[in-house]
Amino acid sequence: MKHKLILIGCGGMAQSHAVRLSALGDRLEVGAVVDLLPEKAQAVSDLLENHPPVFTDYHDALEYGDVVLQCLPHHLHASCTIDCLNAGKHVLAEKPLANTKEECLAMMEAAKRNNRILMVAYCMRFHPLVREMRRLIKEKVYGECFQLSIWTEQLTIKEDIPWVHDRKLLGGGQLFSHGCHYIDLMLWMLGKPLRGTHVSSKKCTPWMDREGTSNVCMEFANGTLGYHFGTWGARGTRLKYSFHAHCEKGMIEFSRPENRLYLHGNIKEHIPDAPEDCKEYILIDGAAAGPEKSTAEEMAHFLDCVDSGRQPETSPEESLAGLEVIWELYQAEEENRIADLAKIPMPDSFN
């Protein structure tokens, strides 16, 4: 069955999705695009080959499709997603799921009651090199992983998009809005966290109401440590987005700017063909593919789940667990204590 998609919210992320939807042309067509500002909806419609009709109120667009891609500001995620689920649509909802636990639970309840798929758009989970890095860690190909570090360095000043600066509308700061991807990846790769710290700052990111720069340290039940540094204030960067997994027998590096997965260290033992003095080996060169977001792979997974009734890999349960980690990290930071992450229930899929 070819699905018809209703795209709700036509800002930056929707445009990023729209240009990659053509890769799924045999499975999906956009039936309607919606934005409060008609010129934004029109701009996205113009990007699409079939120029779908434009609406300013999503309620009027619901008859134009069976699946929804919800790309709204965070404070609107819950109400719109619940309306769409109640109208019988399957929903791929942009991250983070919602700004409060109550809203997240209400969304999950609506999906269950209406027997519809609700998937969270954590596109990093569908990046082929990130998936391979996780497999190498999980299968202990280079022995036990004892430290996973994730850097994200970018300059995000959205002067024309005020909701992004407001902690109430955004749901927090840089960690909640962007770091949620990487907390989710750490849980997915390393399992249950026990304790952690978040130390953050607004320094040099005065446009942010809450933090613009985050440093997160976590200890996991398997003994591995996780570290995440994320900033929206980088005026320059070499690392951009980089992941380093230090393991017993080598270090695995995902370099997002190069789109490559490297192995550093004891290479000859694992890659017999490697030159004698090789210290850095390109395990997979995805450079030709470019630094694209894996939104087409993400959408394909969503459609697979809609077609089969299977629960998505980036389920709302997993997403809520990651957000609960962030909320406890925020709370502990305010109270000047170490966050108790052991008390947060983790779905079986993370264990």
Ligand SMILES: NC(=O)c1ccc[n+]([C@@H]2O[C@H](COP(=O)([O-])OP(=O)(O)OC[C@H]3O[C@@H](n4cnc5c(N)ncnc54)[C@H](O)[C@@H]3O)[C@@H](O)[C@H]2O)c1
């Ligand atoms: N996965 C990623 O890599 C990634 C990257 C950026 C943003 N996002 C997520 O995408 C979502 C949207 O972010 P964005 O950067 O595109 O924001 P944005 O502000 O650029 O776009 C949001 C759009 O929603 C519209 N809108 C607001 N209220 C509306 C309503 N009631 N009905 C219809 N339209 C309405 C606005 O006019 C705007 O065009 C957020 O959840 C964000 O976290 C994800």
